[in-house]
Amino acid sequence: MAQARSFLNVLAALAAVVCFPGIASAAPENGWTLCNKTSYIVEAAFGVPEEKDITVEGWLKLRPGECKVAVNAPLEPKYHFLYARSSQAHRGGPREWGGRTELCIDPTGSFTLENPPECAPMGLEARGFRAVEVTSKVRWTTDLTEIENYDLDKARSAGLQRLLEEAGITSGAIDGNIGHRTRVAIGEFLKQNNLPASTSDDDLIDFLEQVAKERGRNVGFTLCNRTKNRIWSAIARRGADGWESRGWWVLEAGGCARAIDRPLRGTEYYVYGEMEDGTKIRTLSKASDAFCVGHAKFAIAGRDQCEASAYRTALFAATPPPTERKLVFEFFERDFAKAGGNDR
Incomplete structure (x- = not known):
């Protein structure tokens, strides 16, 4: 995975460059990797086939443009299952990525469970999971996407723009292109929140998420x-x-x-x-x-x-x-x- 970088250092070095460098160029890791090619922070739950059942685990947080290993190798060459939801920081209601296979989840916090026959009696909720056919024992990657069809770099840039807007800082269009207005918005947000110029992009996204969540609770x-x-x-x-x-x-x-x-x-x-x-x-x-x-x-x-x-x-x-x-x-x-x- 890409290492943490300073947004302001990147922007100063690249000036008018339109996207951040190289998450996509990172060497793929062994296991089942989930990649977030959307402009939203997403939380993923995934089902792993066992001998006679499916073990469901959540939540794996993925920042925009980020990839993480959900299941370590060796993998079972069978159907795995995936459901994801957007962070509560985002406006416009929750976005969901899933399918038709109903499995149980705990919507309130982290969980690991062997999928029970009924969800409600255990205080759980059913969600539709997407079936993902994994055919390799070593390495498999599944992308979460949206209609704009971003690559990882563009997704990260668009995600930053979206979070700035949702935190109350105008940053221009949400298009994955880092221009003058976005650079000004980043500087304004760092200054307002007394954050140093050395703040990494991961830390900045996490901080923006918390500010956006708090702002949303009050309206x-x-x-x-x-x-x-x-x-x-x-x-x-x-x-x-x-x-x-x-x-x-x-x-x-x-x-x-x-x-x-x-x-x-x-x-x-x-x-x-x-x-x-x-x-x-x-x-x-x-x-x-x-x-x-x-x-x-x-x-x-x-x-x-x-x-x-x-x-x-x-x-x-x-x-x-x-x-x-x-x-x-x-x-x-x-x-x-x-x-x-x-x-x-």
């Missing part, structure tokens, strides 16, 4: 589940172009999800919840505002004639107005009507 719209059951949640609001509704956020018992990770504008916000109660579904008892919801993940403009657009109408409840451009809404057992006859 936006968060949904929390204070019941003992799973809740499927959605929100609605009046946006710049009119009414809109979005969902679903699956809230496990005691869990939270950030539906909007930017400072809130306006005062009218609404929530919808479907709580699983055995085989039945309970909805909010004091809900009277109609919006559209989808059968799968959705973002819907408008609130009229839902069924004509292959959606369905659901009754949302108004929230209290945001305070200092942020809002936390908590679902409690008392908020839901008694179980009816509907199955989800």
Whole structure:
């Protein structure tokens, strides 16, 4: 792997060079290596085949443009499994990389487990993993990518630009090209946080991640589940172009999800919840505002004639107005009507 370098030293030496040098040129290591060719910090979980089961482990943090060995050699020439999620530092909701093989994970912290037949009874959650056919016992590499199709160098540069923006420092376009605005933004961030010019790029990315996370906690719209059951949640609001509704956020018992990770504008916000109660579904008892919801993940403009657009109408409840451009809404057992006859 590439050694830590000083951002300012690199920038001073290369001036107008558009990307950082040589992670891609590092000699590949033995084992199953994961390479992050995205502009996001990602956390990876991976499944390794054993004699009769799959051992799942997480989380392996990969900075933009970074490669790490997930499984040491010798490798079993069999299908391995991979799921990854973006860091909570990034705005716009979580990004996920996965597939169709459902395995259990612990979303709250590091874990190693032999995949159980059911996740929920053990306090775990199911995620769709991508099956990766490993055919070498010595060395195998799997890339995590995004639509821009960055190489490792460009991914690292774009990741830096993205984190600067999310930490509140304007750095220009997120394109993987380090120009004057990005260099100025780096210098401004180092100065604001009393960081030395010798700060390595890895340390700078880690520091930016923490600043972006803290900044994100103080804004936006968060949904929390204070019941003992799973809740499927959605929100609605009046946006710049009119009414809109979005969902679903699956809230496990005691869990939270950030539906909007930017400072809130306006005062009218609404929530919808479907709580699983055995085989039945309970909805909010004091809900009277109609919006559209989808059968799968959705973002819907408008609130009229839902069924004509292959959606369905659901009754949302108004929230209290945001305070200092942020809002936390908590679902409690008392908020839901008694179980009816509907199955989800």
